[in-house]
Amino acid sequence: MSSAIEKYSEALRLYETTRLTLGEISRRCGVTRNGLSVYIQRNHRELMYKRNGMAPDTDSDVKVRQCRGQNSRTHQKYKEAITACDSIEYIDMNISQIARMFNLDGTALANQLRMHYPDVMPLREAERRKRGLADNVARGPRKKSHETYAAALEMLRTTDKTIEEAASDCDVSFTGLRQYMQFYHKDVAATRTTRRENGKNNPQEGKLSGNGRMRVPDVRITEKYAEEVRIYRETSLTIVAISKIIGVGVEAFKNHLRMWHRDLMFERRNADAPTPQSDHNDRVASMNGTKRYSKASAEKYAPAIDALLHSGRTTEDVAREYGLSAGSFRAYIKEHAPLLWSETGMTTLPDGSKKLKRSAEKYAEAIELYRTTDESLRSIA
Numbered sequence: 254m255s256s257a258i259e260k261y262s263e264a265l266r267l268y269e270t271t272r273l274t275l276g277e278i279s280r281r282c283g284v285t286r287n288g289l290s291v292y293i294q295r296n297h298r299e300l301m302y303k304r305n306g307m308a309p310d311t312d313s314d315v316k317v318r319q320c321r322g323q324n325s326r327t328h329q330k331y332k333e334a335i336t337a338c339d340s341i342e343y344i345d346m347n348i349s350q351i352a353r354m355f356n357l358d359g360t361a362l363a364n365q366l367r368m369h370y371p372d373v374m375p376l377r378e379a380e381r382r383k384r385g386l387a388d389n390v391a392r393g394p395r396k397k398s399h400e401t402y403a404a405a406l407e408m409l410r411t412t413d414k415t416i417e418e419a420a421s422d423c424d425v426s427f428t429g430l431r432q433y434m435q436f437y438h439k440d441v442a443a444t445r446t447t448r449r450e451n452g453k454n455n456p457q458e459g460k461l462s463g464n465g466r467m468r469v470p471d472v473r474i475t476e477k478y479a480e481e482v483r484i485y486r487e488t489s490l491t492i493v494a495i496s497k498i499i500g501v502g503v504e505a506f507k508n509h510l511r512m513w514h515r516d517l518m519f520e521r522r523n524a525d526a527p528t529p530q531s532d533h534n535d536r537v538a539s540m541n542g543t544k545r546y547s548k549a550s551a552e553k554y555a556p557a558i559d560a561l562l563h564s565g566r567t568t569e570d571v572a573r574e575y576g577l578s579a580g581s582f583r584a585y586i587k588e589h590a591p592l593l594w595s596e597t598g599m600t601t602l603p604d605g606s607k608k609l610k611r612s613a614e615k616y617a618e619a620i621e622l623y624r625t626t627d628e629s630l631r632s633i634a
Contacts, residue, residue: 257292260284261282261284261288261289261292263282264278264279264281264282264284264289265292265293265297265300267281267282268289268293268300268304269300275289275290304326305324305325305326305329306325306326306328306329323365323368323369327365330357331357331361331362331365333355334351334352334354334355334357334362335362335365335366335370335373337351337354337355338351338362338366338370338373338374338377339370339373339377341380344377344380344381344384344386345384345386348362348363348366348374364432364436367435367436368435368436371439393437394433394436394437398429398433401425401429402423402425402429402430402433402434404423405419405420405422405423405425405430406430406433406434406438406441408422408423409430409434409441409445410441410444413448416430416431416434449462470512470513474509475513477501478501478506478509480499481495481496481499481501481506481509482509482510482514482517484498484499485510485514485517486517489551489552492506492507492510550585551589553577554577554582554585554586554589556575557571557572557574557575557577557582558586558590560574560575561586568582568583568586619633619634
């Protein structure tokens with residue numbers, strides 16, 4: 254900890270006494286921006302709150318910079334000018350004049366209004382026209398911008414491509430496309446945000462994820478585990494055995510299967526995989542609700558189960574013949590072959606005692622004769 258204090262002492266002083274950004278401070282002091290950011294968040298949150306105009310006792314779970322929306326510093330910077338724009342007192346002034354009054358850039362103030370207060374400018378311009386104060390300046394997107402970004406905007410509206418990908422495919426500016434969409438087509442931005450939220454809460458392969466990118470396996474990871482997946486699909490070897498043979502981590506391979514090959518895992522469990530449209534929680538519950546099923550165990554017990562089914566012999570005899578534990582064999586039949594178990598298992602007699610179902614059926618007539626006649630056991634047998 255002492256080394257960290259010495260390392261970031263000068264950067265912390267600049268952070269507290271100046272308005273330099275973290276990037277500028279880190280470059281001056283020769284430290285990484287991320288490292289400085291984490292150090293301040295963990296050890297000097299009160300300075301972070303002070304710089305962003307927040308109460309010192311703010312809950313530690315509160316985020317200073319949200320992933321979307323106007324951050325606190327920007328809000329503090331523009332709030333007086335934005336209040337003026339929304340006030341009838343300054344209706345005779347245009348946006349640039351109001352910005353200069355508060356020592357701000359006119360374009361930056363207009364951008365803040367378009368992004369975070371979209372109702373202010375239309376109402377303001379309508380009121381100015383009523384009062385004859387219109388400056389005859391065209392508002393809204395330019396015709397050239399509409400033509401330039403039309404194809405890219407349609408791609409963002411109808412596909413899950415990122416803004417960068419759409420800009421690259423249509424050969425337009427990425428920042429220009431992003432700003433055009435955020436200023437003049439908020440419905441597209443809102444729809445994409447909803448899809449991202451759905452992708453975060455209900456991740457599906459081939460669909461948009463929470464970070465805005467398509468949820469697909471990395472090519473390098475796919476190639477890395479290709480042989481392991483093939484063995485898992487075509488053999489009865491366990492995940493642990495496959496990992497030892499190939500030399501990969503067991504947990505890493507399990508995670509890869511859960512992420513991209515859940516259908517194979519359900520197949521091994523003799524269960525139907527949930528549909529891709531199922532909710533994420535439902536898919537997890539479906540996996541947890543299935544019984545673990547080993548192909549190796551199935552192959553091990555298959556000949557013995559077939560013999561028990563067609564020979565009429567006892568479970569002990571069949572288990573002995575195939576070198577199996579009679580108790581384990583019974584447990585496996587009960588769990589994985591319930592119909593066979595119902596035929597070969599125990600049954601409850603009228604007097605409450607339990608007998609093998611097969612034995613009860615075999616000796617039922619003899620027991621009835623013994624109960625109702627005076628014949629000897631030898632004669633009945």
